[in-house]
Amino acid sequence: MVSARPAVAAMPAYRPGRNPADLAREIGVPRAVKLASNEVAFPPLPAVVEAITATAGETNRYPDNGAALLTTALAERYGVDAAQVVTGCGAVMLCQQLAQAFTEPGTGLAFAWRSFEIYPLLGQVAGAPVRQVPLVPSTPSGAADTHDLDALAAAIDDTTRLVFVCNPNNPTGTAVRRTELVRFLDAVPAETLVVLDEAYREFVTDPDVPDGVELMRGRPNVAVLRTFSKAWGLAGLRVGYLLAEDPAVADAVRRTHVPFSVSMLAQAAAVAALASEAEVRERCDAVVAERSRLTTALRERGLTVADSQANFVWLPLGERTAEVAAALEARAVITRPFAGEGIRVTVGTPEEDDVFLGALDAVLTSGAAETTGA
């Protein structure tokens, strides 16, 4: 019998969020609301659909492995050299490529926890130990929901090759500010690559939250990770990118690229999306307005909600998390629970969010803890 590497056998199976159509059928309602994966609720922009349609007839050919048009468009958009840009099959695959390119047994990774679920798995596959630095409260009486950058800096030693700072942090939505991030970057040794994971950058409204692309200038050990999956609305096409100050970092990541893994449709759609930035901006503004309405509505219900700089909010429900999430699901609302910690709720359309708030009211007043659904 064949057997997988022990490190791989020990990995948890990925559990995607429930499919809304399945859930709706199961509980006998016309429609379930999915607020679990931080997608935007808007369909792709017309120009994007047009680009995909126009490209469909060419898909008997392999895509451009170097994604030249998209790379050039990104370089122009961010004022960097094309040699500093790497595209990937989602930012998630770029995370894997970073781990492959920079870690090996005997070296390590560090990041805050709780943060993006992929990070611990990277170390597990690479055989590189991970250091997880606990989040701390962002408000005096609040839950642990924000980076402790001083502790993260202290956790780095001469074996640490890679550090992820997810800003804003998934799943808590909090963001670290310029002063603390600059102090952190100044403290990190030159041999450690810091990856600023800015998957939600487009939703940031706090002027004190720095743009990683500006922050990386003059710092060869800093790179920025972004994606077309969230604000740009292309989650189904799988395309993300890394911007590195040092072209050698970009080159190393490029060497681990799975050939042709950014599809022709994804490349065309991303180029079209970049050319429609004004419309994307408007959509982000709508998400931000709805984020603020949702946050206020939750606080009016007496719930603790940290200020989110992303397109989701975090409810630190602690021990009640799994039960509340299950009870919401029984009322046709799919959220993303992290058992024992809290629920991440994607900002949906005002209609979707009202369905969520209604379900939450029902759950909280009926004492979700006793009436576990589904």
Ligand SMILES: *Cc1c(COP(=O)(O)O)cnc(C)c1O
């Ligand atoms: C969603 C997300 C990504 C990127 O996802 P892809 O769809 O693979 O581009 C990266 N980092 C964080 C923190 C995310 O939440």
